[in-house]
Amino acid sequence: MTNANESQRSPFSIAHALIVAALLIGGSLTLVLLTPDVISRDLARRLLGVMLGAFVVYYANTVPKVLPPLVRGNAAAEQSMRRFTAWSIALGGLGYMAAWAFAPLEDANLIAVTCLGGALIVVGARGFQFRSRRHHP
Amino acid sequence: MSNVFKALADPTRRRVLQLLQKGPMGAGDLADHFDVSKPTMSAHFSVLVAADLIEADKQGRAIIYRLKMSVLEEALLGFTQAFGLQLTSNRTATSAAKAKAKKS
Numbered sequence: 001m002t003n004a005n006e007s008q009r010s011p012f013s014i015a016h017a018l019i020v021a022a023l024l025i026g027g028s029l030t031l032v033l034l035t036p037d038v039i040s041r042d043l044a045r046r047l048l049g050v051m052l053g054a055f056v057v058y059y060a061n062t063v064p065k066v067l068p069p070l071v072r073g074n075a076a077a078e079q080s081m082r083r084f085t086a087w088s089i090a091l092g093g094l095g096y097m098a099a100w101a102f103a104p105l106e107d108a109n110l111i112a113v114t115c116l117g118g119a120l121i122v123v124g125a126r127g128f129q130f131r132s133r134r135h136h137p
Numbered sequence: 138m139s140n141v142f143k144a145l146a147d148p149t150r151r152r153v154l155q156l157l158q159k160g161p162m163g164a165g166d167l168a169d170h171f172d173v174s175k176p177t178m179s180a181h182f183s184v185l186v187a188a189d190l191i192e193a194d195k196q197g198r199a200i201i202y203r204l205k206m207s208v209l210e211e212a213l214l215g216f217t218q219a220f221g222l223q224l225t226s227n228r229t230a231t232s233a234a235k236a237k238a239k240k241s
Contacts, residue, residue: 061208065189069203076160079204083158083211090208 020055027051042105049100049112056093056116060086081130085123092119141210144188145217149173150181154204154214157191161203 028048035044063086070078095115103111144150153167168178182202185191190210194201206214 063208065205065207065210075203079160083204086208087211 024051024055045105046100046108049108050097053093053097053100053112053116056096057090060089060093063089077130077133081126084126088119088123088126089116092116095119140184140188141190141213144184144190145214147181147184149178150185151214151217153181153185153202154190154206155218157202157204158211161194161201164200164202167202 028051031039031044031048035041039047064079064082067082069075092115096112099112099115100108145154149171152170156162156167156170164178164182167182168175171178173181182191182193185202186193190204190206191202192205194203
Protein backbone atom coordinates (compact mmCIF):
# COMPACT_ATOMS: atom_id res chain seq x y z
CA MET A 1 0.00 0.00 0.00
CA THR A 2 2.82 2.34 0.95
CA ASN A 3 4.64 1.49 -2.28
CA ALA A 4 1.48 2.20 -4.28
CA ASN A 5 1.07 5.59 -2.56
CA GLU A 6 4.74 6.40 -3.10
CA SER A 7 4.58 5.51 -6.79
CA GLN A 8 1.48 7.70 -7.19
CA ARG A 9 3.32 10.62 -5.58
CA SER A 10 6.45 10.09 -7.67
CA PRO A 11 7.06 12.77 -10.33
CA PHE A 12 7.54 9.88 -12.78
CA SER A 13 4.09 8.36 -12.21
CA ILE A 14 1.48 8.55 -14.99
CA ALA A 15 -0.91 10.61 -12.82
CA HIS A 16 1.82 13.12 -12.04
CA ALA A 17 2.91 13.30 -15.69
CA LEU A 18 -0.71 13.98 -16.73
CA ILE A 19 -0.97 16.81 -14.18
CA VAL A 20 2.28 18.33 -15.45
CA ALA A 21 1.06 18.00 -19.07
CA ALA A 22 -2.22 19.69 -18.11
CA LEU A 23 -0.31 22.51 -16.41
CA LEU A 24 1.87 23.01 -19.50
CA ILE A 25 -1.11 23.06 -21.87
CA GLY A 26 -3.11 25.25 -19.45
CA GLY A 27 -0.21 27.67 -19.07
CA SER A 28 0.31 27.89 -22.82
CA LEU A 29 -3.42 28.40 -23.46
CA THR A 30 -3.57 31.13 -20.81
CA LEU A 31 -0.68 32.92 -22.50
CA VAL A 32 -2.41 32.64 -25.90
CA LEU A 33 -5.63 34.05 -24.44
CA LEU A 34 -3.84 36.93 -22.72
CA THR A 35 -1.93 37.89 -25.90
CA PRO A 36 -1.92 40.63 -27.18
CA ASP A 37 -4.59 42.40 -25.07
CA VAL A 38 -3.13 41.91 -21.58
CA ILE A 39 0.51 41.01 -22.28
CA SER A 40 2.66 41.64 -25.35
CA ARG A 41 3.63 38.84 -27.74
CA ASP A 42 7.28 39.20 -26.69
CA LEU A 43 6.45 38.84 -22.99
CA ALA A 44 4.32 35.78 -23.77
CA ARG A 45 7.27 34.15 -25.56
CA ARG A 46 9.54 34.90 -22.61
CA LEU A 47 7.03 33.54 -20.08
CA LEU A 48 6.55 30.35 -22.10
CA GLY A 49 10.34 29.80 -22.23
CA VAL A 50 10.67 30.39 -18.48
CA MET A 51 7.79 27.98 -17.81
CA LEU A 52 9.35 25.22 -19.95
CA GLY A 53 12.71 25.72 -18.24
CA ALA A 54 11.05 25.52 -14.83
CA PHE A 55 9.56 22.13 -15.68
CA VAL A 56 12.96 20.85 -16.83
CA VAL A 57 14.53 22.03 -13.56
CA TYR A 58 11.71 20.45 -11.55
CA TYR A 59 12.18 17.04 -13.17
CA ALA A 60 15.99 17.18 -13.06
CA ASN A 61 15.84 18.07 -9.37
CA THR A 62 13.98 14.89 -8.50
CA VAL A 63 15.95 12.42 -10.67
CA PRO A 64 18.41 11.24 -7.98
CA LYS A 65 15.66 10.99 -5.38
CA VAL A 66 12.94 9.01 -7.08
CA LEU A 67 14.56 6.66 -9.59
CA PRO A 68 15.12 3.24 -8.00
CA PRO A 69 18.79 2.14 -7.95
CA LEU A 70 19.91 -0.51 -10.44
CA VAL A 71 20.20 -3.95 -8.91
CA ARG A 72 23.47 -4.89 -10.61
CA GLY A 73 26.66 -3.00 -11.27
CA ASN A 74 28.90 -0.53 -9.49
CA ALA A 75 26.60 1.31 -7.06
CA ALA A 76 29.05 4.17 -6.45
CA ALA A 77 29.56 4.82 -10.19
CA GLU A 78 25.82 4.64 -10.79
CA GLN A 79 25.12 7.15 -8.02
CA SER A 80 27.82 9.44 -9.38
CA MET A 81 26.24 9.23 -12.86
CA ARG A 82 22.82 10.04 -11.47
CA ARG A 83 24.07 13.06 -9.51
CA PHE A 84 26.00 14.31 -12.53
CA THR A 85 22.93 13.94 -14.77
CA ALA A 86 20.64 15.70 -12.32
CA TRP A 87 23.02 18.60 -11.69
CA SER A 88 23.82 19.05 -15.39
CA ILE A 89 20.20 19.09 -16.54
CA ALA A 90 19.09 21.26 -13.61
CA LEU A 91 21.81 23.81 -14.41
CA GLY A 92 20.99 23.56 -18.13
CA GLY A 93 17.33 24.19 -17.28
CA LEU A 94 18.26 27.17 -15.13
CA GLY A 95 20.32 28.51 -18.04
CA TYR A 96 17.33 27.98 -20.34
CA MET A 97 15.10 29.92 -17.93
CA ALA A 98 17.65 32.69 -17.47
CA ALA A 99 18.15 33.05 -21.24
CA TRP A 100 14.42 33.47 -21.83
CA ALA A 101 14.09 35.81 -18.85
CA PHE A 102 17.03 38.14 -19.46
CA ALA A 103 18.66 37.69 -22.89
CA PRO A 104 17.66 39.89 -25.85
CA LEU A 105 14.61 38.26 -27.41
CA GLU A 106 16.23 37.72 -30.82
CA ASP A 107 19.07 35.71 -29.20
CA ALA A 108 17.12 34.10 -26.35
CA ASN A 109 16.12 30.95 -28.21
CA LEU A 110 19.66 30.22 -29.41
CA ILE A 111 21.19 30.83 -25.96
CA ALA A 112 18.48 28.77 -24.22
CA VAL A 113 18.83 25.82 -26.59
CA THR A 114 22.62 26.00 -26.31
CA CYS A 115 22.41 25.84 -22.49
CA LEU A 116 20.03 22.90 -22.36
CA GLY A 117 21.43 21.14 -25.42
CA GLY A 118 24.97 21.51 -24.05
CA ALA A 119 23.85 19.92 -20.77
CA LEU A 120 22.23 17.02 -22.62
CA ILE A 121 25.34 16.45 -24.77
CA VAL A 122 27.56 16.42 -21.68
CA VAL A 123 25.20 13.97 -19.95
CA GLY A 124 25.09 11.78 -23.08
CA ALA A 125 28.90 11.70 -23.27
CA ARG A 126 29.19 10.79 -19.58
CA GLY A 127 26.49 8.13 -20.00
CA PHE A 128 28.34 6.64 -22.97
CA GLN A 129 31.55 6.55 -20.89
CA PHE A 130 29.63 4.98 -17.97
CA ARG A 131 28.18 2.26 -20.22
CA SER A 132 31.48 1.43 -21.88
CA ARG A 133 33.17 1.14 -18.45
CA ARG A 134 30.42 -1.22 -17.29
CA HIS A 135 30.91 -3.47 -20.30
CA HIS A 136 34.74 -3.20 -20.37
CA PRO A 137 35.86 -2.53 -16.78
CA MET B 138 10.90 20.25 4.32
CA SER B 139 11.39 21.04 8.01
CA ASN B 140 12.67 17.46 8.41
CA VAL B 141 15.34 18.25 5.83
CA PHE B 142 16.46 21.41 7.67
CA LYS B 143 16.52 19.51 10.96
CA ALA B 144 18.63 16.77 9.37
CA LEU B 145 21.06 19.24 7.82
CA ALA B 146 21.43 21.26 11.04
CA ASP B 147 23.70 18.68 12.64
CA PRO B 148 27.40 18.50 11.58
CA THR B 149 27.60 14.72 12.09
CA ARG B 150 24.63 14.14 9.79
CA ARG B 151 26.09 16.52 7.21
CA ARG B 152 29.36 14.58 7.34
CA VAL B 153 27.41 11.32 6.85
CA LEU B 154 25.81 12.81 3.74
CA GLN B 155 29.20 13.94 2.46
CA LEU B 156 30.59 10.43 2.93
CA LEU B 157 27.60 8.93 1.13
CA GLN B 158 28.15 11.28 -1.82
CA LYS B 159 31.11 9.06 -2.71
CA GLY B 160 28.87 5.98 -2.86
CA PRO B 161 26.72 3.67 -0.73
CA MET B 162 28.33 2.57 2.56
CA GLY B 163 27.59 0.13 5.34
CA ALA B 164 26.39 1.40 8.74
CA GLY B 165 29.56 0.08 10.41
CA ASP B 166 31.88 1.73 7.88
CA LEU B 167 30.07 5.03 8.35
CA ALA B 168 30.16 4.76 12.15
CA ASP B 169 33.95 4.21 12.03
CA HIS B 170 34.36 7.78 10.82
CA PHE B 171 32.86 9.25 14.01
CA ASP B 172 33.73 9.35 17.68
CA VAL B 173 30.19 8.60 18.84
CA SER B 174 28.41 5.49 20.11
CA LYS B 175 26.58 3.15 17.73
CA PRO B 176 23.13 3.99 19.19
CA THR B 177 23.84 7.70 18.61
CA MET B 178 24.87 6.98 15.02
CA SER B 179 21.75 4.88 14.60
CA ALA B 180 19.66 7.85 15.78
CA HIS B 181 21.42 10.09 13.25
CA PHE B 182 20.68 7.56 10.48
CA SER B 183 17.02 7.48 11.55
CA VAL B 184 16.76 11.26 11.27
CA LEU B 185 18.29 11.17 7.79
CA VAL B 186 15.96 8.35 6.69
CA ALA B 187 12.94 10.23 8.12
CA ALA B 188 13.98 13.31 6.12
CA ASP B 189 14.19 11.07 3.01
CA LEU B 190 17.80 12.09 2.42
CA ILE B 191 19.16 8.54 2.60
CA GLU B 192 17.68 5.08 2.27
CA ALA B 193 18.61 1.86 4.02
CA ASP B 194 19.03 -1.40 2.15
CA LYS B 195 19.35 -4.54 4.26
CA GLN B 196 21.79 -7.01 2.69
CA GLY B 197 21.99 -10.07 4.92
CA ARG B 198 23.09 -8.79 8.33
CA ALA B 199 24.54 -5.57 7.00
CA ILE B 200 22.64 -2.35 6.42
CA ILE B 201 23.81 -0.39 3.40
CA TYR B 202 22.92 3.30 3.28
CA ARG B 203 22.69 5.14 -0.01
CA LEU B 204 22.15 8.81 -0.80
CA LYS B 205 18.65 9.90 -1.81
CA MET B 206 19.01 13.66 -2.20
CA SER B 207 17.48 15.92 -4.82
CA VAL B 208 19.60 18.61 -6.48
CA LEU B 209 18.00 21.27 -4.27
CA GLU B 210 18.77 19.29 -1.11
CA GLU B 211 22.38 18.83 -2.21
CA ALA B 212 22.60 22.55 -2.88
CA LEU B 213 21.22 23.21 0.63
CA LEU B 214 23.86 20.86 2.07
CA GLY B 215 26.54 22.79 0.16
CA PHE B 216 25.23 26.13 1.44
CA THR B 217 25.10 24.88 5.02
CA GLN B 218 28.70 23.73 4.74
CA ALA B 219 29.81 26.95 3.08
CA PHE B 220 28.32 29.39 5.59
CA GLY B 221 30.77 29.05 8.45
CA LEU B 222 29.68 25.60 9.58
CA GLN B 223 32.64 23.87 7.93
CA LEU B 224 34.68 24.30 11.12
CA THR B 225 32.27 22.17 13.11
CA SER B 226 32.44 19.54 10.41
CA ASN B 227 36.24 19.61 10.50
CA ARG B 228 36.07 19.16 14.25
CA THR B 229 33.95 16.05 13.68
CA ALA B 230 36.54 14.74 11.25
CA THR B 231 39.33 15.44 13.74
CA SER B 232 37.51 13.63 16.52
CA ALA B 233 36.93 10.71 14.16
CA ALA B 234 40.65 10.57 13.43
CA LYS B 235 41.33 10.54 17.19
CA ALA B 236 38.77 7.75 17.62
CA LYS B 237 40.48 5.69 14.93
CA ALA B 238 43.87 6.26 16.59
CA LYS B 239 42.42 5.13 19.95
CA LYS B 240 40.99 1.97 18.38
CA SER B 241 44.29 1.03 16.73
